[in-house]
Amino acid sequence: MTQLAPDMIDAFARDGAVVLRGLFAGHVEALRSALADNMAAPGPHAAENTLMGEAGRFFDDYVNWHRFPAMEAAARDPAIAGAAAALMQSDRVQLFHDHVLVKEPGTSRATPWHQDGPYYFVGGSQTVSFWVPLDPVGDATLRLVAGSHLWDRPVLPTRWVSQQAFFPGDYRPVPDPDAEGMPVLEWDMAPGDAVAFSFDTLHGARGNTTSARRRAFSLRFVGDDARVVARPGPTSPPFPGHGMQSGDRLREDWFPTVWSRQ
Template sequence: MLKRAITADEIETYDRDGIVCLRGLFDTDTVEMLRTAAEQCMAADPTSLTMEVAQMREKEGRFFFDTFTWLRNDLCRAFVHESPAGEIAGRIMGSEKANIFFDQWLIKEPGTPVETPWHHDQPYWPVLGDQVCTLWLALDPVTADSGAVEYIRGSHRWGQRLKPESFSGHTKFTEELPPVPDIEAEREKHDIVQYELEPGDCTIHHALLVHHAPGNTRSDRRRRAFVTRWAGDDAVFHPHEGVQHMPPFPDIPAGGPLDSDLWPVVWRS
């Protein structure tokens, strides 16, 4: 159940900018449940979908990255199926349904200077469509010095898929695409926005919006984010070389709808 209706202004902002910030849509019980889930997932035996990014890049701190945890953790599964996340994403995208594409932990512990590179999401994934988005839910206060994400407003309308940038510094993506521009060298050319968040706040960004996150340079605060990726009516399966590592794909044709056990419909209008 939504705590309040999604407004027309919020839908318009997302469509225009590719990013919208939604305050206080998740209650303290949900935040506490996901904090517990974070500890469970970080303590669990790693799988092929788990990465310790700081360690892989020989950097200080801990940047914990894991995906598809809803398939193996009961609390993450409860969030995906019982929270309003799917409805929020579906309504923001203007879709009549929302498929969970996957969930993801992006946790930067205190004293973790590792930055998330400038990138956009969709080329990492076997999906095409305008109705594909990310809901980024804060479980801690998030500030610029603890790793608040920066987004380039309007970049989802550049009309260009860009080559995926490796988070770990080791994985090589093979699809032939132009590289992400050197955003740091031309920051003044772009409309960059950064939202500081409280626990229970979230952002929703389009899968082609260019963004990055600084490291968590604070010594006293974690930056725990539970991220869910959602697909709407026009999203279709697009297998290609060099996608982000995922579980085995379901038996659906290229260009077909995602509806499957791996990417189930969670919400319908």
């Protein structure tokens, strides 16, 4: 298991987010190339998140690690997967999926506040996402509400552009953390730094009003207690035909174990 300072593990447990400097530094150039290839050949889940007439371009895509070796190499890096194990306090780490998010210069569209967990068909307390900028970020960095992973009710999952509910349920309305005075964490980051956060941590990001691109790569991992959960509609990612039932562990052939204490 990657050795992390105790205060980092404590911060992750308390706040639901912590920054790990340089964790992906050795993968930046390869991931930049993979993102370019991904944008040139988008997968079936790719989306453009700007409305007609809005400035800039906000592209995202996910579940492409099997198409681009650099993404899989990052997920299988023992230092990265080991850091996931340490933060989750888990004996094993499975790759859930990857996510690419690119905001071109002058993009006004923000990433709306959301928790990842309610969109997924997996639940558990041992989860972690790494959000990794491939360009220096300041104002367009990831923003997270400290302690939101411990809220007693999940936040309503919505579609990013229309803001319509993803599916019905007993959800907390999407808050406005700035207006409501919630404790927001954000860091200036260099390429290869990583914000680690729980699937249940509320997060978002401003638009990119700078003259430089903001390319980000994300990896999502699950640990020992992750299990399939039923949702009232198709999840995101949907993973059609996965064949698992509520309460099952994630199948290894689709969601490989990338680190194990054994």
